[in-house]
Amino acid sequence: MSEVRKIATRESYANALVELGKEHDDLVVLDADLAAATKTCVFKKAFPQRHIDCGIAEANMTGIAAGMSTCGYVPFISTFAMFAAGRSYEQVRNSICYPHLNVKIGATHAGISVGEDGATHQCNEDLALMRVIPNMTVISPSDNIEARAAVKAAYELDGPVYLRFGRLATPIINDSVDYQFEIGKGVILRDGKDITIIATGLCVVEALEAANKLEVYGINARVINIHTIKPIDEDLIVKAAEETGKIITVEEHSVIGGLGGAVAEVLVEKCPIKMLRIGINDVFGESGPADLLIKKYGLDAQGIYEKIKKFVD
Template identity: 75%
Template sequence: MADVKKIATRESYGNALVELGKKHEDLIVLDADLAGATKTGTFQKAFPDRHWDCGIAEANMAGIAAGLSTCGKVPFMSTFAMFAAGRAYEQVRNSIGYPHLNVKIGATHAGISVGEDGATHQCLEDLALMREIPGMVVINPSDDIEAKAAVEAAYEHVGPVYMRFGRLAVPVINDNADYKFEIGKGIVLKEGTDVSIFATGLEVSEALEAAKMLEADGINAEVVNIHTIKPLDKELVVKSAQKTGKVVTVEEHWINGGLGSAVCEVLCEEAPTKVLRIGVEDKFGESGPATELIHKYELDAEGIYKKVKAFVK
């Protein structure tokens, strides 16, 4: 996929905020001394009066965002996923989730693709933590186009939204005229009959590549982009599972609590199906180049291909 255009979704986040800022004066961006890394610095340059640096005080930033939302503003609080979902969890839960305030959380640098920053910064539990908060929408876009659409959809949605963005540049796969983003609606990218692969985030492009490899082995895989972890597109999950009879979930997240768990919860209640969850096992990440880590943890197309092939056969 070397010839495919690649963009990090954190870049998309920053660019989308600028475009939204031109149209909506009530949009305020908060950051925690990481504007260069989260790419909200682009918004800061365009709208310096509407970009607030809260310093290395993420819990306080969540409280400020909550307060702003009660004054008619639409705050986007931005920091690394480890700090947004981890360090500030209590404040996100109690100050934003509990009163169901209109705060948007832009969490960048999620997953092992953070790379050299290592296990302390490679947040692999954020989807699990955020989807457990009542009323919280959880979005994990797959590429630049989807990330920009997700930011706009988050602004239009009334209520708390958690958005997960990555550091690593990923292929642009949604550059087609009929692409449409809708919160809570998955997208079938490839029809199939032998196995359903539900993927999220950067794993969507890897799943598509794996499906091509499986096709060469006579395995017809259906690939579904689940960009919204919560609310999950239950109807699509059940329909695809009943069609193929086997389900695989793929995520750059611990296999517990994220997409795999969400899909299993639906299927065990509505359409019991054999499921293989692909993600990071019960272990922390490590420091190293992002692409090498994705390969080591078998989250690249090759790793997905091998696991799905064994599962189906």
């Protein structure tokens, strides 16, 4: 695992769009006056005729994308998660998912790590909102490699996809030669027999570091990266529960309805065991530097380690 190379997944998203744009003339990108922040400005530079700035009108942008998808295009909607999942919720539900249209949603600036933009822009509810809609696939990549692979997989999948990206640069952890991305399939990053930590997004690297700390304490932790929140890898989750006896989920999202909720739903039906959900505990965020907020809300490696140690003890 590299601890030096860091890149924000919002940048990975834009770079992947450019690569796909070279291969597929039907790919178009729609933005809502945020191309500099979502980084889709790089796609605009490469393909100015296939980039549409819809202005600060996210619901309208969603409707435009739905219409374009019926004309043979594969539109990628790009804006902050708060606006993609929140402001445009009705249009996503009724105009994209209900008719099962081939529209992709690139939601950047998700979670508490939006930092100084504060509670109004820190969307900690989007995974819950999106995964409850029928026909929607929900993906939350952990690093640059996974994000780029997820964008490609989303393009190849016929139907609506919600892609969650972050503002904060994160370490590259999926740089092994045998890494493969498959929608709906989790990845075991570290084996262990005492507990299983299931993480998503930027929390995956923190979970790995927490597992190293737990090893010193005498707890052997398995770490699983669940990049696809829906459809979730039920078989992998149940297998881990049966083999380790305890499950901990870690996410930069509310503990209600996101990864923790999805895993809990699987376990309560198929393998009820002790479980701990680590995330944002039913509160709004606040303004501050991203790294300090992650630490304050206990989503850094040390915070995760302390919560798991208490849970196991």
